[in-house]
Amino acid sequence: MGDPVVAAPARPGREPSAAWRVLVVESNSEDAATLVRGLQRHGHEVQCVDTGVAALRSFESADILLLDLELPDLDGLEVCRRVRSAGATPMIAVTARGTELDCVLGLQAGADDYLVKPYGFRELMARMEAVMRRVQTQVPTAPVIMHGPLCIDAAARQVLLDGRRIEVTRKEFDLLHLLASHPDTVIPRKRIMQQIWGDVWSRRTIDTHVSSLRSKLGASDWIVTVRGVGFQLGRV
Structure with a gap:
């Protein structure tokens, strides 16, 4: 596993x-x-898991993923590929695998950056900040969207309802922000999949996230289903 990182x-x-x-x-x-x-x-805010299966269950709630490639259950490259196929979650491979080929394979599998152990903590922080800057500048967004009592802060990636913070996952935020950015438009399912999940088609994926958002916002009317087309932000 390489020498422990000294923070x-x-x-x-x-x-x-x-x-x-x-x-x-x-x-x-x-x-x-x-x-x-x-x-x-x-x-x-940090969550820590020690297996690939646990990572695949948890990554959607994270803003960035630090992934060791030496895992006891799944190969780290396979975890990389699965995370990337599900969307655009920022991901840095942090590993003792230090050859040029290892680095190439990690980047090809979907990692945004590749850091070899042992490394300096300041270097890790600099790489994380660089990756997050690239992600945040890929799609220009309005800094704050107000929709009645609903406030969506793109810069802070926060959702407030009547001034109270609503805890949402990364994909839930992206979905709600997409709908709120076009409040008078029905967003087709296919566009949602392309923009939020990278065109990995799954009707159940969208429905699950919509259901979760409705529950967290306290009313199903916040997101309106337009049958056969897609979804639209509602007025509550």
């Missing part, structure tokens, strides 16, 4: 440029604990 302490008074939900996929408990502590000191 550099956060500099006094330094605030992170943004707080992210980070999913750490790491089977080495010492590496995982060190990495989690470093990320939390920089203000990030």
